[in-house]
Amino acid sequence: MTDITRVYGSGEAEVRALDGVSFDIFPGEFVSVMGPSGSGKSTAMNVLGCLDSPSSGGYLFNGVDVAALNHDQRALLRRHYLGFIFQGYNLLPRTSALQNVELPLIYKGIGREEREARALAALDKVGLASRAHHDPSALSGGQQQRVAIARALAGEPQVILADEPTGNLDTKRSVEIMELMVELNQQDGITIVMVTHEEDMAEYGKRLIWMVDGKVEYDRLTTRAA
Amino acid sequence: MIWETFKLALQSILRNPMRSFLTVLGVVIGVASVIAMVTVGNGSTAQVTADVESLGANLLTLQPGQDRMGPGNDDGGAARPFELDDVDTILKQVSSISVAVPTGSRQAVVIYEGENYQTSITGTMNGYLDATDWPLSDGRLFTSAEEKGRSVCIIGETVREELMGNADPIGQKIRLESLNCTVVGLLESKGANTFGLDQDDIVLMPFTTFARRIAGSDDVSSITLSVREGYSTDRAIDDLTALMREVRRIDEGEEDDFSVRDTEQLANMLGSITSVLTGLLSAVAAVSLLVGGIGIMNIMLVSVTERTREIGIRMAVGAQASQVLLQFLVEAIVLSALGGLLGIGLGLGMGAVGASMLNVPFAPQPGVIALAFGFSAVVGVVFGYFPARAAARLDPIEALRHG
Secondary structure, eight states, X not given: OOOOXXXXXXOSSSOOSSOSOBOOXXXXXXXXXXXXXXXXXXXXXXXXXXXSOOSXXXXXXXXXXXXXXXXXXXXXHHHHHXXXXXXXXXXXXXXXXXXXXXXXXXXXXXOHHHHHHHHHHHHHHTTOGGGTTSOGGGSOHHHHHHHHHHHHHHTOOSEEEEESTTTTSOHHHHHHHHHHHHHHHHHXXXXXXXXXXXXXXXXXXXXXXXXXXXXXXXXXXXXXXX | OHHHHHHHHHHHHHTSHHHHHHHHHHHHHHHHHHHHHHHHHHHHHHHHHXXXXXXXXTEEEEEESSOOSSTTOOOOTTSOOBOHHHHHHHHHHOTTEXXXXXXXXXXXXXXXXXXXXXXXXXXXXXXXXXXXTOOEEEEOOOOHHHHTTOSEEEEOHHHXXXXXXXXXXXXXXXXXXXXXXXXXEEEOOOOBOTTSOBTTSEEEEEHHHIIIIIIOSOOBOEEEEEEOTTSOHHHHHHHHHHHHHHHTTOOTTSOOSEEEEEHHHHHHHXXXXXXXXXXXXXXXXXXXXXXXXXXXXXXXXXXXXXXXXXXXXXXXXXXXXXXXXXXXXXXXXXXXXXXXXXHHHXXXXXXXXXXXXXXXXXXXXXXXXXXXXXXXXHHHHHHHHHHHHHHHTSOHHHXXXXX
16 A cells, blocks of 8 residues: 545535645554544545545555546445444444454355355454354444454455544443554554544554644654654 | 345345235235136136037027027017927928927926925927937936927926935926926036026926926927037028028018027137136236335335445445445345245135136136246336435445434
């Protein structure tokens, strides 16, 4: 993963969610994005996650100009390189943990046996192999988020994008989740970009980008990295 | 991928079995009614054909008047009846006719040892049983002496049962109005005819006896004829018509005041009535299938809204719009195809019950079953496409934020 620059403005009279934002994220980084509500950090995540495309400016992902890709091409990019973790977990209801984790693998076209094995391995990594056949509603919030992390992992992404992953969790669970994220970053070399508004969670990253009003206010190393 | 999509569709259908069932209920009922209608309709048509053939394959009936509706309709007094001489004339002059017998009938009460029973008395001759291909199960035909006016009769199975149960009727005396007559023969049972009339509910007696003692006149209300083996029915009808016009002195250009009915014509007429009815009922059933499709579309649209977040998640993990479209489309198709299968089962069941209730053969049509099933799948495609497209067009960000 190399070189990302991106300027994004949405029309003339429109709200400029992102107003000339530029930064690079390098492979293996753990970046925390912070800022007050409406600062554009979620929009930045959507663009990074190829869910949204900038109205102007360029975004290079592994040297590919994402702004020039159509919907389906961006879906392919998400499928093969990206993993998502959301604040609200976003697991499919009435579907077992295992099946939830298998979801990205289905779209990768992986056969049933290998899919199950890989999903189980991912669940094992987050310490939930024993809950593979539980319904999300039978799991605690922390467990659900770990299933979501397993789902993001199963697709073997280069980058995991986490949008307030600890927003709904108490401190103890949050710490567990963050430690898991650090582990993924350090041991598996997965690049992590995380939006959060909790300073102590942001400190788990190595680098902090602070956004205000659609602009990058500052971009520094965290105390942990320093 | 298709197989995966199919399994996914099945999963999400089974996740909510009650709702899925209610969703396809319309299609189930639609398919079931089409199949039941066609099955029973075909059974009726087959039954009608068989019934008419049982009347006697070469049977013709000559009746006064032009009324062409169902048998047993004794045409209004306006038309002149035939005379006994006409019967002889026909036998002498029309070579294509092998049997011609006068026939008259009338309702009357029959009494036997205190049992009363209202039945139909038919005055005719032995030839009637040849023409109608109707054998005796017991006893004998009329002797020629009896045909000249003796008080004897041949009874149908129903009359025997009503009056004497299972007892042997031969030689018993029964009373018809003021006439005492001896039973000499028992007709083989024919069952109900196409119109539901019990053909065994009959007493036959020599025409002369009937004319003198029951009807009180020599008028012949109809003549039953049989076409000679090897002659065409059309030819016989033409010859007969020409002769009768002459005998009844009908001027050229004037309409016949009599009519000849043949069994084939009857079969065609009844066949066309049943097929029109079957067609109509099937059309109504097909409309209900369409309504069922709209039901599926409705639920699928609701489902798209309910599952917006699911669609967002799928898109986030890399599903393309076309894959989401396919998923919802396949779901609708699988749903309505399952409905179709249920409908086929139900329809065949209803058809079997209906056929046995109406006493017609159970005649399922594989072609119609395949068609109804195919149609239900098409309903899935047509009515599933719109909701599926709505799902595929969702913006992943909006979809994820939903709910």
